[in-house]
Every structure is written in C-alpha cells, then in structure tokens.
Amino acid sequence: MLSSVADVQDQLAAGKSLLLAGEESLLRQLPKGNWIGGTIPYFMDKTGGIHSESHIFVTEVPAYASAVDVREYTTAALPSICQDAPENGFSVLIMPAGSPVHIAYAQDFPKYADAYLKPVVGWISGVNVAEIGKRQPKVFAGVSGQDSAQNAVVMHVTLPRHKRAEIDIVNVFQQGPGDTISFKGSGFTASECRINGKPANLARYITGSHVDSRLPLTANYNGSIVNVSVQSIDEKAGLVKFYAPVFAGVEYRFARPVLDYLAAFNSALPAGGPPAVFSCNCILNYLYAGLEGKRTGDLTGPITFGEIAHQLLNQTLVRLLIRDAA
Amino acid sequence: MIPPVTHPIWAQVITGSREIPPSKVGLNMLIANVRRDYKLNPSAACLRRLAARMHEFFTNYGAHYQAELEHILERDTHA
Numbered sequence: 419m420l421s422s423v424a425d426v427q428d429q430l431a432a433g434k435s436l437l438l439a440g441e442e443s444l445l446r447q448l449p450k451g452n453w454i455g456g457t458i459p460y461f462m463d464k465t466g467g468i469h470s471e472s473h474i475f476v477t478e479v480p481a482y483a484s485a486v487d488v489r490e491y492t493t494a495a496l497p498s499i500c501q502d503a504p505e506n507g508f509s510v511l512i513m514p515a516g517s518p519v520h521i522a523y524a525q526d527f528p529k530y531a532d533a534y535l536k537p538v539v540g541w542i543s544g545v546n547v548a549e550i551g552k553r554q555p556k557v558f559a560g561v562s563g564q565d566s567a568q569n570a571v572v573m574h575v576t577l578p579r580h581k582r583a584e585i586d587i588v589n590v591f592q593q594g595p596g597d598t599i600s601f602k603g604s605g606f607t608a609s610e611c612r613i614n615g616k617p618a619n620l621a622r623y624i625t626g627s628h629v630d631s632r633l634p635l636t637a638n639y640n641g642s643i644v645n646v647s648v649q650s651i652d653e654k655a656g657l658v659k660f661y662a663p664v665f666a667g668v669e670y671r672f673a674r675p676v677l678d679y680l681a682a683f684n685s686a687l688p689a690g691g692p693p694a695v696f697s698c699n700c701i702l703n704y705l706y707a708g709l710e711g712k713r714t715g716d717l718t719g720p721i722t723f724g725e726i727a728h729q730l731l732n733q734t735l736v737r738l739l740i741r742d743a744a
Numbered sequence: 745m746i747p748p749v750t751h752p753i754w755a756q757v758i759t760g761s762r763e764i765p766p767s768k769v770g771l772n773m774l775i776a777n778v779r780r781d782y783k784l785n786p787s788a789a790c791l792r793r794l795a796a797r798m799h800e801f802f803t804n805y806g807a808h809y810q811a812e813l814e815h816i817l818e819r820d821t822h823a
Binding site: 528533534535537582584585586587637639640641642644665666667668727729 | 780783
C-alpha cells in the first residue's frame with residue numbers, strides 16, 4: 419500500500435522486510451535495513467491507478483519467512499541468481515530500465531543455471547514518462563544503503579517447509595489470427611524477419627499493414643501467452659525496437675485488439691486462491707488502457723517498465739502467490 | 745515415480761512428440777524454452793542437456809506437478 423516516508427521508516431525500525439517502489443528522493447530518506455527498492459511514480463493502489471511522487475508503495479514480506487537475504491548483482495554475477503536462491507522460497511529482482519543488467523537478464527535468463535526451477539519475480543524500475551531520457555531509473559539495496567543505475571538488487575526469501583511460492587501471470591492479450599512472425603536472431607531490435615515463412619522487413623510490415631503497434635507481439639509458451647511490446651518503429655531505417663527481446667526459434671503474432679481492458683482484465687483474473695503477496699503491472703497497460711483512477715480487481719503494486727515472472731515480460735500483470743504445501 | 749534422466753520420455757517431451765498440457769507459467773516457459781533450444785541445436789548432446797533440465801525440474805517439484813507427471817507417464821502405463 420502507499421505509505422508516507424515516515425511510515426516506511428517506522429516499519430523498517432520495527433524490523434520488517436520490505437519491497438519498495440517510489441521516487442528516488444523518497445527512497446533516499448530511508449534508513450538501512452532489510453529492503454530493496456526501485457524508482458517509479460506510478461502505482462495500483464486500493465483506490466485505483468495513481469501517479470504519486472509523495473508516497474512509497476510498500477509490499478511487506480510475510481512475517482512467516484524464515485530468512486531474507488538482500489544482494490546486489492552486477493551483469494557478471496547475475497547468471498547465478500537462481501543458484502543463489504533458496505531451495506524453498508522466492509526471489510524478488512529489481513533492475514533499472516535500460517541498464518546493462520536489464521538487457522543481459524532479458525536476453526540470457528533462459529540459459530541461466532536453474533532457470534525456471536525456482537520462482538523469480540520482480541520488475542524494471544523507471545521514471546515519470548515525461549522524464550524518460552532525462553533521469554536515470556535506479557534501484558536501492560537497503561542493507562548497504564547503496565543505489566545503482568547499473569546493477570540489480572535481489573531479495574532472496576526463504577519460506578518454511580509448509581509454504582510454497584508460485585508465480586502467476588495475468589495477460590489480457592490473446593494471440594490474434596494474423597500473420598506468423600519469426601526472427602533469425604534474438605534481441606531488443608529487429609529489422610529482417612520472416613512473415614509466414616517469407617523474408618520481410620518488420621518495420622515496413624507494421625506500417626504497411628496498419629498493425630496497431632500498441633498491441634504486443636505474442637508467443638505461445640505451452641499455453642502461457644508471453645508478450646513483447648513495440649517501443650518504436652523507424653520505417654526509414656527499417657528498424658523496430660522492443661521493450662523485451664524477441665527470440666530466434668519462437669513464432670510470434672500480434673495480439674488480438676482488446677476493446678475494454680478492465681473487463682478483459684477482470685475476466686482473465688482467476689477467481690479464488692490466496693491473495694497475492696506481491697504483484698506488479700505494466701506502464702503500457704496503465705497508459706494505453708487509462709488505468710489512472712481505475713481498479714484492477716484487488717491487485718495492488720508498482721506500475722513498471724517491465725515485469726519479471728522468471729523471464730522478462732511486457733504488458734503483463736505478475737502475481738506471487740504463497741500456498742500451504744501439500 | 746520420476747522416470748530416470750535417460751528415459752526416452754524426456755526426449756519425447758523436448759522434441760514435441762509427447763505433449764504436456766498447459767500448466768503453471770514456470771513449467772510452460774521451461775517446456776517452450778527447451779523445445780526452442782533443441783529446434784536451434786538438434787544434437788544428441790543438446791538433447792541430453794535439456795533432458796537433464798526437465799528431469800531436475802520434476803525431481804525438485806514433481807510433488808506439485810502430479811497431474812503433469814501422470815500425463816507424461818500415461819502412454820507408458822497403457823503400453
């Protein structure tokens with residue numbers, strides 16, 4: 419929930435372990451402690467989507483957690499993130515948008531040791547969209563009091579044996595019926611591609627076929643739809659930039675249009691189950707769907723420049739659930 | 745009972761000749777990625793490496809994926 423700096427200071431003084439999101443100037447006022455944080459001024463609070471530069475969004479790590487370990491990761495150290503994670507628990511990862519760790523994690527996570535074996539959730543920190551390119555997104559490691567625009571911060575949380583963490587994604591987008599797009603290489607940019615198996619230029623395809631580029635490219639991962647959002651299209655240079663990498667060997671299609679985001683979201687949200695311990699949603703959903711002042715179920719959390727459910731996602735709501743072990 | 749890492753069902757899952765129904769997001773992503781890896785590098789060494797990943801997943805988390813395990817083993821049971 420959104421809290422004042424003084425309230426967050428009190429919670430840390432009480433020994434709580436916290437996951438924080440807020441303006442850089444607010445996070446700088448916090449004492450050392452068991453917390454990690456990232457910069458962002460957009461949130462989904464109990465009352466709905468809100469842009470706040472005066473409050474910090476607080477997610478409290480459950481008190482039944484048996485251990486909490488806050489670490490910073492450089493690009494070189496990041497591939498060990500899953501091996502460093504507890505055997506039973508979860509890891510929350512925050513990385514600054516556009517940083518070397520963001521790029522490396524997005525492209526290389528599927529190759530990391532123990533990838534997908536242990537739950538990793540998190541988000542990409544950002545800034546006010548009016549200040550993109552003018553200010554640097556940051557992350558904070560509470561144990562050291564250090565901030566960084568280059569490295570990642572992680573909170574590894576160990577759970578008792580009778581608890582089990584589970585990641586869930588809520589994606590309002592479905593694969594559309596259009597052309598199949600594939601890429602020879604992986605990365606955050608693409609020029610040449612194959613459309614239904616035939617060589618083509620993606621930028622010219624998008625502009626020529628009047629695709630709504632606010633809709634993400636979607637890929638079907640054994641039933642889970644994974645989005646890659648378009649950042650920009652340079653028709654003259656024939657170059658498309660993405661907010662997450664496309665991968666060689668994956669077939670993509672542009673998503674089917676969503677006419678009513680809130681209705682689609684409420685329909686996609688599973689009924690029942692435990693409340694989310696952590697959740698985050700995408701800045702593009704916030705902007706394109708006009709979520710300011712609107713609620714998305716009971717879910718709250720930061721509105722982010724990228725979501726992490728094991729790998730980096732776009733335009734997706736991520737939830738971390740904790741269930742009683744069977 | 746988790747089949748040993750050398751059991752042919754892991755190769756069948758990786759090559760797509762044996763389907764696993766849609767499951768939780770972690771397993772779905774793992775399956776999609778091992779299939780993609782094998783598509784890009786269809787070698788015996790790659791298949792062995794990917795089979796080890798699938799085997800490790802079910803060894804560690806099989807208790808939470810009983811339905812998926814039963815589905816994987818179904819054809820062997822009926823054989």
